Amino acid sequence: MVITHVIKNNLYVNLTNHCTNRCEFCVRKTELPGSYADLRLEREPTLEEIIADVTSHNLNMFSEIVFCGLGEPTCRLYDVLSTCRAIRERCTTPIRINTNGHASLIMKEDTAPAFRGLVDCVHVSLNAADSYTYDKLCHPKFGEDTFMGVLKFAREIAKYVPKVYLTVVRGTLTDTDVDRCAKIAADLGVGFRIRELGE
């Protein structure tokens, strides 16, 4: 069971395989090359196992610690935040969460304030420029209100986390929709990033 793995100078934390989307382009649907196949968890690790694994590393040596694996980290939001606290007790290495932006939909409350002081950067997968396209591409568990929920999460989290980016996947949208997504990010006052398929 691979909870943490290192890519370049970053430590990646893979603490769940659950997700509230079923994106057309999700790497979970494909055969994973080499050691990446080990990111498929035979069971969900306990919080104790996650913290023990993360803190077994010399955390000061990484450029970033990133919560991003074969699932949506905020399906276990409070375990993510507890792990962030354990990291914060040991180092000042920046912490990033890559998320589908569903945390507040999952928890049925505004979760943004809970990130304050624990997380340095959040990448929110926007994936589409409108609700219709989002539904077709991501098949969210929360239905047609999900897209607006993602935008609301991005707007709220930007009040508590220093760096927030909306992201889209290259090749999954038209150029026009990529431009529309960039405008949505600008209107929300957050950054915008195009990521590569399978990143």
Ligand code: SF4
């Ligand atoms: S949000 Fe991420 S983990 Fe979830 S289905 Fe989409 S690509 Fe896969």
